[in-house]
Amino acid sequence: MNFEKGYLYHIYNQGNNKQKIFFNRGNYLFFQKKINEYILPYADIIAWCLMPNHFHLMVLIKAIESQGFTSSEALTNTSPGKSIKARTLNDSIGILLRTYTRAINKQKGISGSLFRKETKSECINCFKGDRPSYIQNNALINNHLTDKQYPQIWFNYIHQNPVKANLTVRETDWEFSSAMDYKGLRNGKLINKEISKEYIDY
Numbered sequence: 749m750n751f752e753k754g755y756l757y758h759i760y761n762q763g764n765n766k767q768k769i770f771f772n773r774g775n776y777l778f779f780q781k782k783i784n785e786y787i788l789p790y791a792d793i794i795a796w797c798l799m800p801n802h803f804h805l806m807v808l809i810k811a812i813e814s815q816g817f818t819s820s821e822a823l824t825n826t827s828p829g830k831s832i833k834a835r836t837l838n839d840s841i842g843i844l845l846r847t848y849t850r851a852i853n854k855q856k857g858i859s860g861s862l863f864r865k866e867t868k869s870e871c872i873n874c875f876k877g878d879r880p881s882y883i884q885n886n887a888l889i890n891n892h893l894t895d896k897q898y899p900q901i902w903f904n905y906i907h908q909n910p911v912k913a914n915l916t917v918r919e920t921d922w923e924f925s926s927a928m929d930y931k932g933l934r935n936g937k938l939i940n941k942e943i944s945k946e947y948i949d950y
Contacts (some may be wrong), residue, residue: 749869751809754945756794756872758902759782761845762802764861769848770800771856772849776924779803779848783938789814790837792940794947795898795906797925799913804906806872806899808943814839841867872902873947899947 751757763769770776776798783805787793791807813834835843849862907930910922919927929936930950944950 749838749841749867751812751869752871752874753793753809754810755874756806756808756899756902757791757869758872758906759805759807759841759867759869760803761863761867764864766801767862768801769862770798770924771852773923774873775852776857778851782844782848786840787837788938790840791927792943793938794940794944795903795926796908796926796938797909797922799909799924806902806906808940808947809837811923814818814840849915862897872899889933896947900949903948 751758770779770942779798783793783796783886784874787805787807790813793805793807795804795806833907841852845863845867852862853859907919907927910916910925911919916922919925919935920931922928926936926939928934929939930941930944
């Protein structure tokens with residue numbers, strides 16, 4: 749995945765063969781902690797939604813790489829005379845998914861891949877000519893949309909996932925997304941509302 753600082757991206761992945769990736773409430777909460785640990789050092793989160801077999805993150809990139817390794821990070825090399833390589837956002841996403849997969853495999857007594865091999869990302873506001881696939885695939889291209897309206901379309905799309913999947917009647921009924929935070933029903937720590945105001949209305 750290629751990321752550019754200062755741009756919005758939609759990052760998503762799905763269970764391998766569309767299998768479930770979250771099996772109980774604790775799994776959802778654990779994944780949120782992983783997002784906090786591995787994504788927030790690189791990006792401000794505008795919106796997020798965890799679904800039974802996939803996840804969505806809408807982020808504003810603030811750094812492509814970081815020297816800040818966590819205590820649980822196994823990639824640090826502190827041998828004398830050897831430098832520590834900066835960890836990239838791509839590395840961090842990979843670590844997030846691998847550590848989550850290991851925890852689920854241990855919980856369920858299974859092995860193997862939990863997620864699809866490739867995590868996808870799509871730039872929301874840095875497209876060059878082509879509009880993001882969701883907008884093209886859903887015939888949302890028209891002459892009245894401005895570039896500033898695309899973040900709002902993605903924001904709404906992410907929060908509407910549970911309703912479209914018939915998991916809830918209202919967006920705010922789904923605990924595992926940022927919809928509740930934007931409606932003032934919860935004070936979640938993953939999103940950055942101040943930054944979000946620059947891109948979306950809520």
